[in-house]
Amino acid sequence: MIENITFIIAMEAEAMPLIDKFGLTEEAAFSPKLPMRAWKGKWQGINLTLVTNGKNKDTGLDLIGCEAAALATFQAVKEFQPQLLINAGTAGAFEENGARVGDVYLSRDRVVFHDHRVPIPGWDHQSEGHFPVWDTGQLRTLGFKYGIVTTGSSLDMPQEDEKNIRRLGGEIKDMEAAAVAWVALLHEVPVFCIKAVTDLVDSGKPTHDEFLRNLRLATNNLCDGCERIIRFLAQSPDIRLR
Amino acid sequence: MIENITFIIAMEAEAMPLIDKFGLTEEAAFSPKLPMRAWKGKWQGINLTLVTNGKNKDTGLDLIGCEAAALATFQAVKEFQPQLLINAGTAGAFEENGARVGDVYLSRDRVVFHDHRVPIPGWDHQSEGHFPVWDTGQLRTLGFKYGIVTTGSSLDMPQEDEKNIRRLGGEIKDMEAAAVAWVALLHEVPVFCIKAVTDLVDSGKPTHDEFLRNLRLATNNLCDGCERIIRFLAQSPDIRLR
Numbered sequence: 001m002i003e004n005i006t007f008i009i010a011m012e013a014e015a016m017p018l019i020d021k022f023g024l025t026e027e028a029a030f031s032p033k034l035p036m037r038a039w040k041g042k043w044q045g046i047n048l049t050l051v052t053n054g055k056n057k058d059t060g061l062d063l064i065g066c067e068a069a070a071l072a073t074f075q076a077v078k079e080f081q082p083q084l085l086i087n088a089g090t091a092g093a094f095e096e097n098g099a100r101v102g103d104v105y106l107s108r109d110r111v112v113f114h115d116h117r118v119p120i121p122g123w124d125h126q127s128e129g130h131f132p133v134w135d136t137g138q139l140r141t142l143g144f145k146y147g148i149v150t151t152g153s154s155l156d157m158p159q160e161d162e163k164n165i166r167r168l169g170g171e172i173k174d175m176e177a178a179a180v181a182w183v184a185l186l187h188e189v190p191v192f193c194i195k196a197v198t199d200l201v202d203s204g205k206p207t208h209d210e211f212l213r214n215l216r217l218a219t220n221n222l223c224d225g226c227e228r229i230i231r232f233l234a235q236s237p238d239i240r241l242r
Numbered sequence: 243m244i245e246n247i248t249f250i251i252a253m254e255a256e257a258m259p260l261i262d263k264f265g266l267t268e269e270a271a272f273s274p275k276l277p278m279r280a281w282k283g284k285w286q287g288i289n290l291t292l293v294t295n296g297k298n299k300d301t302g303l304d305l306i307g308c309e310a311a312a313l314a315t316f317q318a319v320k321e322f323q324p325q326l327l328i329n330a331g332t333a334g335a336f337e338e339n340g341a342r343v344g345d346v347y348l349s350r351d352r353v354v355f356h357d358h359r360v361p362i363p364g365w366d367h368q369s370e371g372h373f374p375v376w377d378t379g380q381l382r383t384l385g386f387k388y389g390i391v392t393t394g395s396s397l398d399m400p401q402e403d404e405k406n407i408r409r410l411g412g413e414i415k416d417m418e419a420a421a422v423a424w425v426a427l428l429h430e431v432p433v434f435c436i437k438a439v440t441d442l443v444d445s446g447k448p449t450h451d452e453f454l455r456n457l458r459l460a461t462n463n464l465c466d467g468c469e470r471i472i473r474f475l476a477q478s479p480d481i482r483l484r
Binding site: 119160 | 275303305306307308312316355357360361362364365395400421424425428450454
């Protein structure tokens with residue numbers, strides 16, 4: 001039985017539906033020197049915590065991307081010592097793979113950086129990460145889609161990134177997962193991703209337009225998906241962490 | 243008078259000449275759960291600490307890049323509370339700007355991410371960082387070259403990155419500086435970069451070949467440059483931190 005789970009979520013707009021759904025309350029003492037924020041509560045018998053990257057104090061805009069995600073995960077693991085990390089958020093996906101806006105995907109196999117190019121033998125593979133993720137096959141009955149998540153620091157997808165995503169078999173394109181997974185792996189905490197699709201990166205439409213238009217739909221579906229997973233885990237004493 | 247300075251250095255090959263020069267000894271208790279390593283000592287009356295990203299435990303290769311640099315800087319600031327951070331390392335530069343292999347540059351003005359593209363108003367500028375750096379003009383008499391440092395997670399420079407570097411006025415291309423500067427800024431610790439040139443990114447030669455061939459020359463020059471800076475700071479009671 002899993003009793004202690006931490007969500008790592010980049011943006012407050014992605015996190016708020018979950019905070020409401022699970023009735024979490026903010027931990028004001030979390031990371032006083034950093035922008036990251038944390039919420040805590042208990043739902044269906046599971047201790048839940050949720051950490052966001054926080055906001056830029058000058059712009060009021062959410063911090064997104066890999067540096068913030070690495071620090072958020074580090075603080076979360078240190079503070080809450082979770083048995084399982086869930087990196088929840090929104091992402092892009094490929095229409096040609098059958099993805100639709102609003103679809104909810106679980107990570108499978110591994111997460112990879114698609115924009116860490118170091119063409120020196122050994123460093124090439126290491127820089128991409130190829131971090132193993134928790135066996136989401138155990139959630140198969142919940143009916144989610146499955147895909148390899150790849151991570152980069154940009155919302156767009158120039159040729160160089162697309163070429164790497166295709167080589168890596170990437171099906172979900174996000175901006176945090178591999179950074180979260182790296183820090184989780186350093187601390188030997190199992191991690192997986194749940195990602196709701198805001199935009200189809202091969203649609204020909206600008207990602208940023210689609211992202212903003214579809215953010216609410218995606219975050220609602222993300223929240224529903226997380227609720228179903230936590231409910232399932234609470235009712236599944238035999239679930240394996242390794 | 244500055245009494246407490248921390249160097250943030252990605253690779254051990256870059257750090258070792260400095261560790262020897264300053265007679266630093268390892269702090270075995272630094273970050274036991276993380277790969278980062280730290281060394282400590284006193285030289286010319288200044289307390290010096292030095293933190294490296296550490297190595298991947300499976301490959302034995304140095305961890306390079308922004309996620310590791312962010313965690314290393316966070317741990318360094320928390321543990322050593324430096325008055326000044328110096329991000330020292332090797333980097334690429336532009337032949338067309340007069341750079342030569344082995345040249346040592348100091349950062350000027352700001353450091354910027356050249357591969358964090360988020361084309362949404364507000365997020366575009368925020369994601370690039372544009373983090374102010376410490377006023378290296380105070381070191382002008384030491385005769386270093388000066389340049390705007392831009393950071394990305396890759397050793398190569400595809401068109402998209404080159405376009406951004408040119409737009410940003412980038413003269414030194416590295417893989418950690420902006421991540422270090424972001425964490426320094428969060429903690430209100432002044433930071434600057436000293437970067438020795440391993441490769442000319444506009445030479446037409448593959449960066450990785452140049453990088454490996456010129457690493458020793460660059461790290462020796464980097465070490466000499468750091469020594470001259472620390473000696474100068476030790477003899478400059480009027481140096482301004484802000």
